[in-house]
Amino acid sequence: MDIEKVNSMDFGEFVDVFGNVIERCPLIAAAVWSQRPFSDLEDLKKHFFAFIDALPQSGQEGILRCHPDLAGSELRRGTLTAESQREQSGAGLTTLGADERLRLEELNARYRARFGFPFVLAARFSDRAAASRELERRLLCPSAQELRTALGEVKKIGSLRLADLLRADPAKL
Numbered sequence: 001m002d003i004e005k006v007n008s009m010d011f012g013e014f015v016d017v018f019g020n021v022i023e024r025c026p027l028i029a030a031a032v033w034s035q036r037p038f039s040d041l042e043d044l045k046k047h048f049f050a051f052i053d054a055l056p057q058s059g060q061e062g063i064l065r066c067h068p069d070l071a072g073s074e075l076r077r078g079t080l081t082a083e084s085q086r087e088q089s090g091a092g093l094t095t096l097g098a099d100e101r102l103r104l105e106e107l108n109a110r111y112r113a114r115f116g117f118p119f120v121l122a123a124r125f126s127d128r129a130a131a132s133r134e135l136e137r138r139l140l141c142p143s144a145q146e147l148r149t150a151l152g153e154v155k156k157i158g159s160l161r162l163a164d165l166l167r168a169d170p171a172k173l
């Protein structure tokens, strides 16, 4: 898909296509549509991220809370979004042994209790062992720093999803 195609989309089509660039936050795609035309993919990505950056902290935490846990109950129930399912599956999180799953569940619960939002990590840049290690490391970080780190991961996930949609090299996004 090229940028002319993106710019020609009506509101409904744009939200259908880009509504899950930020997990379960179609409102962001709805707001970005108003900023068209976009000069290129980089410009499109900047609008998604600028929306996130402009939110008050409550809105930024709300975005994080729209993310399902890694290897959590939604994965077991089969209610993940298609994108999240692919990402978690690619990182090996859909085939954890019982011990690994329980360990991750316990760490996820501790993280949520400490920060008030779920642990978010771009699973496609990780694997099951690295995800647990990173969770343990980030559990010890100060809250303000952790919010920034988590939003950075949301942006990495969004960049990869945009790259998929536009079949672009993620390094250029």
Ligand SMILES: NC(=O)N[C@H]1NC(=O)NC1=O
Residues within 6 Å of the ligand: 023, 067, 068, 069, 070, 083, 084, 085, 087, 088, 118, 119, 120, 121, 122, 123, 124, 157
């Ligand atoms: N909690 C969390 O990080 N969830 C996600 N990460 C990712 O790559 N896809 C997700 O759904």
